[in-house]
Amino acid sequence: MQTDVFRGMEEIIRRNLKRRGMAGACPAGELEKAARSLADASTVMIVTGFVIRDAMTGETDGPPGAIALASALEGMGKRTVIVTDEYSRGIVVSGLLSRGAGTPVEAVPAGSTCAFCDGLLERYAPSHVIAVERPGRAKDGRCYSMRGEDLSDIVPDTDVLFKKARARKLTTIAVGDGGNEVGMGKVRSHITGAVSLGEKISAQFAADYLVVAGVSNWGAYALAAALSLLSRRLLLHDTPAEARLLDSIVRAGAVDGCTGESAPTVDGLSLAENLEIHEMLKKTVELALRKGTSRD
Ligand code: CA
Numbered sequence: 001m002q003t004d005v006f007r008g009m010e011e012i013i014r015r016n017l018k019r020r021g022m023a024g025a026c027p028a029g030e031l032e033k034a035a036r037s038l039a040d041a042s043t044v045m046i047v048t049g050f051v052i053r054d055a056m057t058g059e060t061d062g063p064p065g066a067i068a069l070a071s072a073l074e075g076m077g078k079r080t081v082i083v084t085d086e087y088s089r090g091i092v093v094s095g096l097l098s099r100g101a102g103t104p105v106e107a108v109p110a111g112s113t114c115a116f117c118d119g120l121l122e123r124y125a126p127s128h129v130i131a132v133e134r135p136g137r138a139k140d141g142r143c144y145s146m147r148g149e150d151l152s153d154i155v156p157d158t159d160v161l162f163k164k165a166r167a168r169k170l171t172t173i174a175v176g177d178g179g180n181e182v183g184m185g186k187v188r189s190h191i192t193g194a195v196s197l198g199e200k201i202s203a204q205f206a207a208d209y210l211v212v213a214g215v216s217n218w219g220a221y222a223l224a225a226a227l228s229l230l231s232r233r234l235l236l237h238d239t240p241a242e243a244r245l246l247d248s249i250v251r252a253g254a255v256d257g258c259t260g261e262s263a264p265t266v267d268g269l270s271l272a273e274n275l276e277i278h279e280m281l282k283k284t285v286e287l288a289l290r291k292g293t294s295r296d
Helices: 002-012 030-039 063-075 086-098 114-124 159-167 185-194 216-231 239-251 271-291
Strands: 043-048 079-085 105-108 128-132 171-176 209-212
Touching: 002 030, 002 216, 002 271, 030 128, 030 171, 030 209, 030 216, 043 063, 043 114, 043 159, 063 079, 063 086, 063 128, 063 216, 063 239, 079 086, 079 114, 086 105, 086 239, 105 114, 114 159, 128 159, 128 216, 159 171, 171 216, 185 209, 209 216, 216 271, 239 271
Parallel strands: 043 079, 043 128, 079 105, 128 171, 171 209
Antiparallel strands: none
16 A cells, blocks of 8 residues: 555654654654645745854755755656755755756845745745745744754744745645744644743744654655655655765755764764665665555
8 A cells, every 4th residue: 555655654754753852743644645745736845944053054954855855846847946045055056966956046035034935936836835944933933943042033034935825825844853843833732742942942833734754854855755656756866866965065064953063964863874764765665666556
C-alpha cells in the first residue's frame, strides 16, 4: 500500500524529535496529504532561511531541504520560487548553483513586508506556499530562536505572506522541527506543554498541512521522496549531491544553527547522520518503485 510507504517515511524523519520534546507533535498522515496536494500544484512558493543572531547569517537547516523540494517539483513540471531574506540569499543561490538549478530566488527586505509580499503573490501567482524552517511569529507577534532570543528586530516578517496566502485561499504547508517555525501553530497546544520555552516561542500561524521532522531538511527530503512515489520516478537527488550542496552553502556563509560553527553539520548532527536519513528516504522510494507500490 502506498500509505504504508508514506508512513514509513514519516517514521524515518522522526529521529531526533524526542530530544526536542517534539515526539508527540507529529500529526500522522500529513506527509501524504501535503504531497498529494502538491501533486496538483501549479506554482509553488517555498519560504526558507533562519538567521543565527551570533553569526548574522543563515543556518544550514532549511535551504538544502527547500532546494531538494524545488528540484523535485520542477521535475514534475511545476514552477517554483524560493523566498528568503538577505541573511540566506547567498546561501540559497550557492546551493542552487551546486545543483545546476535555475529556480528564481527572492529576498524579503527588512522593515514592513506587506507590500513586498503582495507583490510576490501577484507576480508568481502560486497555488501553494510552503515554509521550510522559517521563523514564525509567536502569540505576542515577535519571533524567537529555540533558546528564546527575540529575533524580531532582524528577521523580516514572512508570516504576512502566509496570512495573505490564506486570505487568497491558497494552500499552505509547513515543515519544522522545533515549534518556533511558521506553520507550527497547528500543534501549538503540544508545543506549549512539552517544548522548553514553548509558551513563549511557539509559532501562531497554523499551516493547512504540517510536516514535523527531527530536522527540517529531512521533512523536505521526505516531501521530495513522497512526490517521487506519486510520480513513479525518483525526484530526490542522490546523496553525494546532497553532500556537495551542504558544502556549497557552508562556503557561502551558512552555519550550524545549534553549534554556530561554519561546518556542513545541521542542528548539531554530523554530515554522516544527515546523509543517512537522506539515503534511507531515497532507498525507501527506490524499493517501493521497484515493487510497483506507486501503482496501488
Ligand atoms: Ca532545525
